[in-house]
Amino acid sequence: MLTADDKKLISQIWTKVAEHGKEFGGEALERMFITYPQTKTYFPHFDLHVGSEQVRSHGEKVVNALSNAVKNLDNLSQALAELSNLHAYNLRVDPVNFKLLSQCFQVVLAVHLGKEYTPEVHSAYDKFLSAVASVLAEKYR
Template sequence: MLSKYEKELISEIWEKLIPVASDIGADALFRMFTTFPGSKTYFAHLNINHRSPHLLSHGKKIVLAIAEGARDISSLTVTLAPLQSLHAYQLRIDPINFKLLSHCILVTLACHLRGNFTPVAHAAMDKYLSAFAAVLSEKYR
């Protein structure tokens, strides 16, 4: 459960990251593909080299979806409903990849935000990204 302060902190962080959404997203995706090579199977038809146009584009979509969800965390299920169906029924992404990407996003945020990514911010973001991944995985049940 996120406190009011944590929700505000998360929303504030993601609002600041919107201008660099493609960079954050591409770096997190590249980190995931490098660290967990099995996650590349869903992207075999795309150029997933570091900073490729495909990674920048998809990374931006991911970060913008996370930022949108952070605006009103209490309605995350409603906000993510279209993405739940897309990933479960059309793309058939293994839900473990949501957890792997969440971890890689945390590491990317730590690298990007440096001293501003305090232990409190880290803990709050970890809770939020875990909730985000869980909501995306709900259609698989």
């Protein structure tokens, strides 16, 4: 899973990401809605236009949840248990959407971090976001 080097890279880069939570999270959601329009079905009450305050605010929530995961890299299941329950039992979000959002989030990281988003950082974040998606999908099994 995540190596010590992966965890170090994730934590180092996350300090830069967390400063732009609303921007990065909102952009990741916008990318997901445009690239995978079927994901919009979970947000019928949102204004889904680019730059929407509702999308940006929800993006900030996503980044805040990921911040919690970064702080708890050694125990993601416990750190994300409440969120996993919410998505599985109340919202009934298709777990495939977690992977789709992860892909979009990585694109946002690459765009905004530029040269800092090295292949090693990309690999670490791919593992991390895959682990988060897996934990969020646990309750579906």
